[in-house]
Amino acid sequence: MRFLLDTHIWIWYVLGSKDLPRSLREALDQAIGRCWLSPISLWEASLLNRKGRLRVHGSLEDWVEEALEAVPMREAGFSFEVAKTVTNVTLPHGDPADHFIAATALVYELTLVTVDGKLVDAEWLSTLTR
Secondary structure (H helix, E strand, C coil): CCEEECHHHHHHHHHCCCCCCHHHHHHHHHCCCCEEECHHHHHHHHHHHHCCCCCCCCCHHHHHHHHHHHCCCEECCCCHHHHHHHCCCCCCCCCHHHHHHHHHHHHHCCEEECCCHHHHCCCCCCEECC
8 A cells, every 4th residue: 555644644653752653653663665745744844843843953954955865755736636536535624735645646546644533434435545
């Protein structure tokens, strides 16, 4: 199975956060080399950093570079296909990042690793939650 990490999952995994359920940490440990990340997650991390909800030592750019070296991810790049697909994504909220991440999972045929109930409840989206 190939996984796309939702932003919070990626951050929790990199930081070794106790917020990440052990079963998901174990699944990700087993999936090294089969984990993908959307550039949207880097953008979301920058927003969290600006709001003070993600605290890093040094610059965010350095932190991201170190995080991607420590836990290598394949890039699930933003493309015309993702942009077209996002127009068909229906979620119960307007968070653009979630819409783009869901569309990315569909285009790349990846299972989204998330604990976000709004994404988990989308029956059309393959998710790993626990």
